[in-house]
Amino acid sequence: xxxxxxxxxxxxxxxxxxxxxxxxxxxxxxxxxxxxxxxxxxxxxxxxxxxxxxxxxxxxxxxxxxxxxxxxxxxxxxxxxxxxxxxxxxxxxxxxxxxxxxxxxxxxxxxxxxxxxxxxxxxxxxxxxxxxxxxxxxxxxxxxxxxxxxxxxxxxxxxxxxxxxxxxxxxxxxxxxxxxxxxxx
Numbered sequence: 001x002x003x004x005x006x007x008x009x010x011x012x013x014x015x016x017x018x019x020x021x022x023x024x025x026x027x028x029x030x031x032x033x034x035x036x037x038x039x040x041x042x043x044x045x046x047x048x049x050x051x052x053x054x055x056x057x058x059x060x061x062x063x064x065x066x067x068x069x070x071x072x073x074x075x076x077x078x079x080x081x082x083x084x085x086x087x088x089x090x091x092x093x094x095x096x097x098x099x100x101x102x103x104x105x106x107x108x109x110x111x112x113x114x115x116x117x118x119x120x121x122x123x124x125x126x127x128x129x130x131x132x133x134x135x136x137x138x139x140x141x142x143x144x145x146x147x148x149x150x151x152x153x154x155x156x157x158x159x160x161x162x163x164x165x166x167x168x169x170x171x172x173x174x175x176x177x178x179x180x181x182x183x184x185x
Contacts, residue, residue, distance in 0.1 A: 044165075084119045091121040095150045097178045101159030101166060102143070109155055116153070123148040135184050142170045145184045152183035 047053055048064035090096055098116070100107050117128060132144040135154070143157040154174055159166035177184045 088121040099154035
């Protein structure tokens with residue numbers, strides 16, 4: 001039983017096991033967007049495996065899979081390994097954008113905020129005391145953002161784990177503004 005495994009620190013529990021236990025009790029078919037429950041895997045795979053796309057990206061005869069279970073299992077230990085020191089180093093030196101969708105259960109807003117609070121970067125205290133600003137496009141609520149020095153944090157409204165699929169216009173504008181100004185406006 002997974003609960004017993006989690007309570008025993010000597011057991012290795014994969015993130016796949018943990019995630020797999022969430023779906024049935026919550027009645028979810030997709031953790032990418034809990035609101036719409038619209039999976040995009042088939043559409044993305046169909047697009048990426050089309051002859052035209054394979055030609056454009058020089059994929060040859062290779063088959064694209066959005067989720068590769070074999071690869072996931074090989075890198076599973078990396079999912080449970082902290083990278084906060086590496087992240088702090090990046091945040092201290094470069095412009096960094098971190099965003100997620102507010103309907104994302106895979107990388108939820110609260111988990112991102114917890115990770116940022118435990119990352120020992122130079123702007124951490126300023127970030128923790130900064131309030132979020134409201135982001136709007138044509139007077140419509142698009143999300144929320146914070147900016148501290150070279151760090152930009154965005155929560156994209158009405159989107160899941162694949163924010164650019166759920167909110168293409170908003171995420172394209174966010175990326176463009178980040179490149180041009182260091183954050184969203």
